[in-house]
Amino acid sequence: MIFNIVSGALIFGYAGWAVFRHIKKSKQGKCAACSLAKNCETKCDSVS
Amino acid sequence: MLLTQLNKGERATIIDLSLVNESVRRRLLDLGISEGSQVCLQCKLPFKGPCMVENCGQSLGIRLQDASYIKVEKKC
Amino acid sequence: MLNIALIGNPNTGKTSLFNNLTGTYQYVGNWSGVTVEKKVGIIKNKKGNLIDLPGVYSLSPLSKDEAVVSNFFVTETFDGMINIVDASQIERNLLLTLQLLEFEKPVIIGLNMTDVAKRRGITINEQLLSEKLGVPVVPVIARSGKGTATINDLLTDDLKVDASFTLKYGPIIEESINQIIHLLPANLSIPKRWTAIQLLEGNAEVRKYIRSLGDGAGIDSIIQATNEQIADETAASNTSKWIYSVRKAFIEELIQSSVVTEESENKSLTDKIDKIATHPFLGIPIFLATMFLMFKLTFDWLGIPLSDILDGFISGSLTTWLTNGLNTAGASDFIKAVVLDGIVAGVGGVLVFVPQIFILFLLISFLEDSGYMARAALVMDRTMEMVGLNGKAFIPMIIGFGCNVPGVMAARTIETPRERMLTILLTPLMSCSARLPVYALFVGAFFAKYQALVVFSLYVLGIVVALTLAKIFSSTILKGEFSMFIVELPPYRMPQGKALLRSTWDKGKGFIKKAGTFIFGGSVLIWLLSYSGPAGFDVPMDDSFLAMIGNVLAPILAPLGFGTWQAGASLITGFLAKEVVVSAMNIIYHVPNADSLQGLLSNEFSALSAFSFMVFVLLYVPCLATVATIRKEAGSVKWTWFSVVYALVIAYVLSLVIYQGGKLLGY
Ligand SMILES: Nc1nc2c(ncn2[C@@H]2O[C@H](COP(=O)(O)OP(=O)(O)OP(=O)(O)O)[C@@H](O)[C@H]2O)c(=O)[nH]1
Numbered sequence: 001m002i003f004n005i006v007s008g009a010l011i012f013g014y015a016g017w018a019v020f021r022h023i024k025k026s027k028q029g030k031c032a033a034c035s036l037a038k039n040c041e042t043k044c045d046s047v048s
Numbered sequence: 049m050l051l052t053q054l055n056k057g058e059r060a061t062i063i064d065l066s067l068v069n070e071s072v073r074r075r076l077l078d079l080g081i082s083e084g085s086q087v088c089l090q091c092k093l094p095f096k097g098p099c100m101v102e103n104c105g106q107s108l109g110i111r112l113q114d115a116s117y118i119k120v121e122k123k124c
Numbered sequence: 125m126l127n128i129a130l131i132g133n134p135n136t137g138k139t140s141l142f143n144n145l146t147g148t149y150q151y152v153g154n155w156s157g158v159t160v161e162k163k164v165g166i167i168k169n170k171k172g173n174l175i176d177l178p179g180v181y182s183l184s185p186l187s188k189d190e191a192v193v194s195n196f197f198v199t200e201t202f203d204g205m206i207n208i209v210d211a212s213q214i215e216r217n218l219l220l221t222l223q224l225l226e227f228e229k230p231v232i233i234g235l236n237m238t239d240v241a242k243r244r245g246i247t248i249n250e251q252l253l254s255e256k257l258g259v260p261v262v263p264v265i266a267r268s269g270k271g272t273a274t275i276n277d278l279l280t281d282d283l284k285v286d287a288s289f290t291l292k293y294g295p296i297i298e299e300s301i302n303q304i305i306h307l308l309p310a311n312l313s314i315p316k317r318w319t320a321i322q323l324l325e326g327n328a329e330v331r332k333y334i335r336s337l338g339d340g341a342g343i344d345s346i347i348q349a350t351n352e353q354i355a356d357e358t359a360a361s362n363t364s365k366w367i368y369s370v371r372k373a374f375i376e377e378l379i380q381s382s383v384v385t386e387e388s389e390n391k392s393l394t395d396k397i398d399k400i401a402t403h404p405f406l407g408i409p410i411f412l413a414t415m416f417l418m419f420k421l422t423f424d425w426l427g428i429p430l431s432d433i434l435d436g437f438i439s440g441s442l443t444t445w446l447t448n449g450l451n452t453a454g455a456s457d458f459i460k461a462v463v464l465d466g467i468v469a470g471v472g473g474v475l476v477f478v479p480q481i482f483i484l485f486l487l488i489s490f491l492e493d494s495g496y497m498a499r500a501a502l503v504m505d506r507t508m509e510m511v512g513l514n515g516k517a518f519i520p521m522i523i524g525f526g527c528n529v530p531g532v533m534a535a536r537t538i539e540t541p542r543e544r545m546l547t548i549l550l551t552p553l554m555s556c557s558a559r560l561p562v563y564a565l566f567v568g569a570f571f572a573k574y575q576a577l578v579v580f581s582l583y584v585l586g587i588v589v590a591l592t593l594a595k596i597f598s599s600t601i602l603k604g605e606f607s608m609f610i611v612e613l614p615p616y617r618m619p620q621g622k623a624l625l626r627s628t629w630d631k632g633k634g635f636i637k638k639a640g641t642f643i644f645g646g647s648v649l650i651w652l653l654s655y656s657g658p659a660g661f662d663v664p665m666d667d668s669f670l671a672m673i674g675n676v677l678a679p680i681l682a683p684l685g686f687g688t689w690q691a692g693a694s695l696i697t698g699f700l701a702k703e704v705v706v707s708a709m710n711i712i713y714h715v716p717n718a719d720s721l722q723g724l725l726s727n728e729f730s731a732l733s734a735f736s737f738m739v740f741v742l743l744y745v746p747c748l749a750t751v752a753t754i755r756k757e758a759g760s761v762k763w764t765w766f767s768v769v770y771a772l773v774i775a776y777v778l779s780l781v782i783y784q785g786g787k788l789l790g791y
């Protein structure tokens with residue numbers, strides 16, 4: 001029973017988070033695909 | 049004569065670029081091609097397609113129309 | 125922390141050096157205009173940041189990627205520059221170097237491609253060059269990393285500033301420079317002499333910047349007057365030409381003294397390959413044949429066998445292990461269903477196509493690194509010109525085959541704004557790798573014998589539709605006369621195995637990552653929607669929420685040959701990421717592996733409606749990430765909406781024509 005609750009929560013929690021994050025990242029467009037995105041300071045906004 | 053009148057593989061010196069469109073000329077200068085540069089016509093693509101021109105070991109593609117405004121003088 | 129900028133002509137190996145010095149991987153390719161955006165990385169010696177910039181020939185921009193660099197110079201602060209100079213093309217590379225030296229910041233010259241120069245018989249006396257220019261000159265081979273350690277060592281906290289370098293431009297210009305310097309704001313953050321020279325040369329970005337600081341009328345009239353004076357009193361017809369000729373003369377002298385070239389006029393390999401690749405009549409057929417071969421490899425020869433093995437593993441062993449594991453752990457039916465029918469079906473159904481996608485990426489990377497891209501642009505120029513574009517627009521399109529997002533960004537290298545906009549709008553029609561699983565699934569079920577051919581026809585269809593629309597748009601809403609095309613044709617280079625694998629992995633890892641994150645999440649949600657309905661949980665799927673959503677679209681899609689709620693529902697999910705279409709179908713049809721799904725599909729679709737479905741998936745709306753990128757690159761909400769709407773309309777019309785036309789023909 002406990003296994004069911006824990007794994008259910010894990011799966012759905014992770015799934016919801018992953019979808020949410022994907023949509024958020026996609027909306028940023030080009031940065032999402034860049035491997036430097038994390039420590040890149042420019043956030044790709046040098047050209048408007 | 050004009051760059052486009054050269055035969056394939058012929059070399060020539062550019063003598064006048066002033067008729068060439070402003071932006072195209074800027075790009076040519078960027079690539080180090082100005083009056084006095086040595087060029088070689090490498091090939092022309094069919095159906096009035098672009099031509100390949102070599103200068104100092106660097107090849108570039110340029111439209112036939114633009115190339116026909118470039119005046120050259122054949123090396124003797 | 126130091127901020128060091130990497131600057132140099134296009135395709136000279138800046139990004140290769142960047143990767144070497146920072147230990148990251150950024151996009152490298154053998155054509156001009158690979159990097160179109162500023163990228164910041166941390167130098168391995170932890171002394172500071174390295175900033176990779178697009179390649180430029182001079183600091184006066186013509187295209188959008190070049191404007192990134194000019195903008196960087198006037199608006200950002202940095203401590204020094206590494207100027208990458210292509211040793212085999214040193215003369216024109218130095219034109220930029222002179223402008224950098226005038227910026228009065230420390231400069232290190234990285235003399236790259238020394239291996240190529242050596243092969244061409246060019247010997248450069250770097251000591252002498254260093255003395256004459258007053259900056260360190262380090263010979264490197266960025267590709268292999270030779271010499272990069274020396275550069276690393278030079279990047280210390282006390283970078284030497286040697287502002288002694290000045291090139292005199294003759295009395296007229298010098299007088300004007302002095303006048304302009306007096307008119308510039310006293311607290312200007314960039315060097316005044318440099319600013320004055322750039323203004324005289326006609327650098328639009330610098331001019332814009334100076335105007336933004338205050339009224340530039342006085343400066344404008346000096347520029348004007350200088351222009352006239354130069355035209356009257358010298359052989360040059362305007363200031364920028366004069367400045368160019370002064371620089372050129374200086375460089376010629378420099379080269380006379382420090383560069384020795386031995387004539388070694390043997391025909392290089394490049395010439396031989398070029399004979400074929402840009403053959404007058406074979407050019408385009410060769411391009412098509414190359415593409416077709418790519419698909420043969422991707423599907424028939426390598427991809428399918430590999431993905432069958434993977435499929436066997438996922439639907440066989442893996443599923444058995446998971447079932448046993450879940451049973452032992454005492455999982456409820458609900459958990460078992462979400463894992464087996466949701467996650468394994470959805471994620472597994474997409475992962476199966478990893479081999480195909482990696483093979484395709486490997487081939488694209490090979491094309492990019494070999495030097496063929498610029499040739500393809502050359503060969504296509506005539507065709508592109510007829511539809512109101514230029515050959516360079518073809519490069520973003522080829523990149524778009526991998527992923528539309530970098531494709532749309534690559535349009536920055538196109539000089540004329542109108543052609544750039546057209547390219548941005550049309551690149552999403554290129555069939556990106558995310559659409560590949562959809563094709564793979566359907567061709568496997570319906571066109572087993574002609575897999576490569578059918579997929580190939582879809583890619584070609586994408587190009588044909590793009591060119592047709594280019595013609596229509598350029599003669600209606602995006603009219604304009606001016607079009608230009610000049611492309612640098614780099615020498616062919618045999619791509620190195622390691623670099624090739626690296627760039628393939630870099631492209632492909634996104635796909636695997638997506639499978640673990642978004643596709644996982646999407647599968648769970650789609651499963652949940654298919655498992656629950658107004659009547660509660662575990663409803664028959666036809667009564668689920670998912671069916672309700674799909675049913676809204678079904679009647680609209682019916683004329684196209686796939687008017688089922690299943691097709692409708694999976695297409696909606698595809699807007700977020702196109703791979704999810706396959707996940708959704710796997711979940712909906714309740715089968716954990718591609719083989720049985722393909723069997724089931726043949727009941728729901730006919731060969732004709734399957735083809736119509738694939739065409740629809742090819743063309744209908746760009747994915748969310750692409751739409752966001754279009755929004756940024758086009759800088760207009762109106763055009764962004766346009767790109768979504770026109771794609772939908774075209775997809776609908778074309779699928780309709782194909783399905784109804786095919787039916788009439790009796791398929
Ligand atoms: N033979 C040789 N090839 C090199 C060397 N350095 C780089 N290359 C190749 O040159 C090509 C261009 O390299 P990039 O690093 O993408 O050049 P870039 O200056 O960043 O180019 P842009 O971003 O387009 O301005 C690639 O194919 C590299 O493999 C070198 O030292 N020797």
Ligand SMILES: [Mg+2]
Binds near residue numbers: 177178
């Ligand atoms: Mg680069």
